[in-house]
Amino acid sequence: MNEVVMNKRNKEAVRGIKMSSAKKWVAASLAGVLWIMPVIGSEGMPQFGQAAPAASAASAVTVNKLGEEVITSGAIMMKYKYTTTRSGKRATGLADVIRVDLNNPYVSVDVMTGKGGNLTTRQSTGGMAKETGAVAAVNGDYFNTGGEGSPIGGQVTAGELLSTPSQLNGMYAFAVTKDRKPLIDEFTFEGKITAEDGAQFPLSGINKGAYNPEGGSSTYSHAHAMYIYTDAWTALERPKNSSTTPTEVLVENGVITQISENAALPMAVPKGAYILRTHGLAAQYVTAHLTVGQKLTSTYALISKTTQQPLDPATLQTMIGGHTILVNNGKAATFSRSTSSIGGVRARTALGYSQDGRYVYVIAVEKNNNSSGMSLTELQSFMTGIGVWKGLNLDGGGSTTMVDRPLAETTATLTFDTEYGTEQRSIVNGLGVYTSAPKGEVKGIKISGDSVLLIGQKASYSLKGYDTYYNPIDVAAGNPAWKSSGGSATVSAGEVTAVKPGTVTLTATSGTANASTEVTVLGGEDLTSLTVGTPTAPLKAGASVSVPVTAATKSNGKVTVPNSALKWEYVGFEGSVQDGKLTVNSVKEGVSTGYAIARYDGFSTAVVLSTAAATSWEDFENVTYPLAFTTNVPAVKGTAAVVAGNGERAGSKVLSLGYDMTAGSGKMYAYAQWNGTTGKEVPAAATAMSLDVMGDMSLNWLRAEFVDNGGATVYVDLAKIIDWNGWKNLNIDLSGSGMKFPASLKRLYVVNVEEGQDERAKTGTVAFDNIKFTMPSLSSEAGLPKGSAMMSIGSKAITVNGAKKAIDVAPIMKDGSTYVPIRYVLDAFGGSAAWDPATKKIMVLRGSKALDLTLNKKEFILNGKRQSAEVAPLLLQGRTLVPLRLVSEQLGLTVKWEQKTKTVTIES
Incomplete structure (x- = not known):
């Protein structure tokens, strides 16, 4: 046991988080799931869902190392691609691993905390890394989302114990001792307070939020208990919702300076002091044995659940809490705690170390457009595959965030897109990687800038250097000389102008050092689509x-x-x-x-302009049908009503959808339902929908529900993530929905899916205004000729609506495909065609269609998207003939073929 007298600490070296307050409910996040219960009097502290440990069988994962790059002396970033089989199908993904060499004296790991090193403020991983000077970092421990922001597990930062482990089973922690040895174990806490008269009382913890302990005699963490709160805890409540009336004692320099009986001290903890918070029997001890002016001492230790041996916190350089153990002795371990709440395939975060204790592995598994995420058993297999001897799981899902400082750069940036894109979730703490290396000699230089450019684009590049310890060093004073080779781009004083498709080697020279990088200039052939934000x-x-x-x-x-x-x-x-x-x-x-x-570069897209364009469908100024709130879970409450707008919508009416899902569970929906079960009609074929949406930054999912003319329900994503506040215009492409019109819009709604539910708000309000549909038949395709046209193979005649006229080239049959002259089809049914002899391209425009064809090429471009046909257009007697299938499928016309007479009938 180590005797500790709380005194001043180095605030600058310590790093912690604040969580959003809950009014009537506590939302306790453990392993990515919320348990919700009321907090009234002494009822309902957060339950952390202990269950019997689950045996794990690691899923087979094939691991391929893609490459590595030095971050700083002693730390490298390693990139991996993994492959596995899920439900009989191949799945792939990406993982990023920072390997820290504890044998290198210049590199270290430590726990970052919130803003200014305070437990009751919260911040993103990137924000904490920037504030503390970390060269790399990853998110950390689980936490109570309705509490103040202290971690569930223990935390040691810069050698100081900031928070003790909660009394929960199977929760492991990662630590590094001051002699640079890593360890992973499950810990409990033991401590006591000793008064001047020798009377003692057990301590239950340091800087802990309220929770429901497991395996003890008390249902509530603070009932009849005594806790220490240091100046790392900046919140005025110590803690929120402790469910009993406290007696608090202020201790400064080991001496009692204030005692507040049956009431909390109306103050934050002064710097260098601590407040002893007591309840029930612990408060009676204070009344009986403590007096202002007396000395007070405390002793405490961490106890290993594995060995039952005490661990002096003073021997630790850092410690961070996690969840279940994943790997032990180089093999997948039996989960030490139920993992049902953190199941599924998601982004993951983990820590581990090598068998010899030399390397620490900081692991982040990506879940984004480029990576499918991992299950926990897949993560176990991955960890053993890269050399982890012992490892544990950290908070994952939307919390998974890694930042690192690329070679020669000065700041750490996001390593990969999170589940929310570039949005970083504010969290309790994180693990940072730090360097103390001195300034070295110039070791190398590199060019920083975009690796891909477009023709005509100008971009600035800079020359950056790094020293013998791989830390950034200024080389700009050397006035580097630049040159490019390959002819696809030119360079002048670091400004590159892309000229034509191809790859160039960009070289910069400073003194005797030089660096090169490849820059690719993309051509039209490198693209699959061009998309205009306003089509x-x-x-x-x-x-x-x-x-x-x-x-x-x-x-x-x-x-x-x-x-x-x-x-x-x-x-x-x-x-x-x-x-x-x-x-x-x-x-x-x-x-x-x-x-x-x-x-x-020959690749086209188009904006279609029409006299009607996007037709106003509902602006909520004169609604004559009912709008109502509905849900799939009776406990979910809310409202849906037309209300007066405010701010930039002042003076107009909007549809407001408010929801409160805190009492619900599972996958929950909050619907704004239109006109009972009937909905409101969208009368004609719609290719696009636009609407103004007031977001609430809830990170929930926003959707629309239609019923089409065939009775099928069609769901349309409006926003995968509501990641904005205030009004925003959304443009939705309906062309691929398969909806049969006329259709009816039945619902606009918010979805809170069960997976990762703690990462999204359960209460909020969104609003809708100015809903419009682009209906080509009412706009760009209005007025196009209707009727039929007939042509026969080999005949230089066309009959349009019964009138026959001569044409100068006949339809032909070639290799089993029928070709028709596009000019005469457009003459009959509207539209135009333009021929470019230089590129051998034909641009066909008809209604809402912009079709780009190339002679003798099967690929074509329709409204900015590259597609492929079975056969290519051809030139015959100076006229362009196109495959009949293209006419029917791409220009919105109906084609009939009569085999006996070899006659084509085209109808509109």
Whole structure:
């Protein structure tokens, strides 16, 4: 046991979190799940769901190392790809592992905490890393989401015990001793307070939130108990919802300076002091034995549940709590606690160390567009596969966040997208990697900048250096010289201009050192799609809309296309694009549909402009049908009603959907239901939907429910994550929904799925306004000719609506496919075709369709998306013939084939 007198500590070296307050309910997060119960009087402290340990059988995972890069002397970032089989199907993903060499004297790991090292403030992993100077970091312990923000497990930061382990079974912790030895074990806490008269009383913990202990005599953590709160605990409540009336004692420099009987001291803990909080029998001890002016001492230790031996916290450099053990003796371990609440395939965070104790492994498994996540048993297999001898699970899911400082850079940045994109969840604590290396000599230099550019794009590059300890060093003063090779880009003083598709080697020289990097300039052939943020617009003089363009590449990347890389063409109107905005200057007489065609190196997309464009469907100013709140869980409460807007919606009406899911469980829905069970009709085929949504940053899922003309229910995602506050315009592509029109919108609703529920708000309010649908038959396709046209193979004639006329090239049959002259089809059914002899491309425009064909190529581009046909267009007698299947499938026409007469009938 170590005798400790609480005194001043180095606040700058200590790092902790604040959690959002709960009014009527405590939401206790353990392993990614919420247990909700009322807090009234002495009822209902957070239950942490102990269950019998589950035996685990590690799932087979194939691990391939993709590469590694030094972060600092003694720490490297290793990238892995893993492959496994789930339900008979192959699944792959990515994992990032920081390996820390404890034999290197310059590198260390330590626990980061909130803002300013305080337990009752919270912050993102990246924010804590920036504040504490960490060169890399990962999220840490589980915590009570309705509490103040202290970790559930124990925590030692900079050699100081900031929080003791909770009395919960199977909760393991990771630690590094001051002589740089790693350990993973399950700990309990033992301590006592000794008064001047020799009377003693047991301590139950240090800086703990209220919870329900397991395996003890008390149902509530603070009943008849005594806890120490240090100045790391900055909240005024010590803790929230302790369910009993406290007596508190202020101790400064080992001397009692204040005693408050049956009431908390109205103060935060002074710097260097501590407050003894007591309840019940512990409060009686204070009354009987403690007096202002007397000395008070405390002794305590951590006890290993494995060996029953005490561990002096003063021997630890750092400690962080986790959940179940995952790996022991290099093999998958039996889970030490039920993992049902942290099941599924998700992002994961874990810690481990090597058999010789030299290496610490900081592990993050990605769950994003590039990676499928892992199950816990898959994580066990992965950990043993990379050399982990003993390891434990940390908080995962949406909390999983890793940052690292790339070589030669000065700050740590997000290693990969989280489950929420670039959004970092505010958390209790994290584990940081730190360097104390001195300044060394220049070891190398590297070029920093984009690795992919688009034609016409300009980008700035910089030369950065690193020293013998792999820490950043300034080399800019050397006025580096730049050059590029390959001809696809030019460079001047670090500014690169992309000229044509290809790869260039960019080289910078500073003194005797030089660095090179490859920059790829993408061409049209490297793209799979071009997407305009606003695909439809009104065709009227003076109209102006934002037209941001995004390119998707064949390597599954996404690139924002700068204006300088695009060439715009205008059909049916005079217009211009400046600073990302399309403006209609004038409309040609008699034109009801226009096109703004954006081209990038031969790849095209289009904005379709029409006199009707997006049709206003509901603005909530004069609603004559009922709107009601419904849910799938009776305990979920809420409202759905048209209300007066505020802020930027002042003076107008909006549909407000409020919800409270705190009393519910499982997958929960909060619906705004339209017109009873009938819904409101969308009368014609809609290709897009737009609406204004007031978000609540709840991170919930936002959807719409339609019933189509065939009776099928169609669900449409409006936002996978509500990650904004205030009003935002959403544009939804309905073209791939398969909906049969007319259809009815039945519900707009918020979804809180069961998996990772603690990471999303259970209460909130969203609102909707200005719902519009783009219905081509009511806009861009209105007025297109109706009727039928007949052509026969080998005959230079076409019959349109009964009238026969001559054509200069006949339809043909070739290799089993029928080809028809596109010009005459468009003459009959509306639309236009433009031929570019230089590129051998045909641009076909009809209604809401912009179809780009290339002679003798099966690939085509429809409304900005690359697709493939079975056969290619061809040129015959100076006329373009296109495969009949393209006409029927892509231009919205119906085609019939009569085998006997070899006759084609096209109808609209």
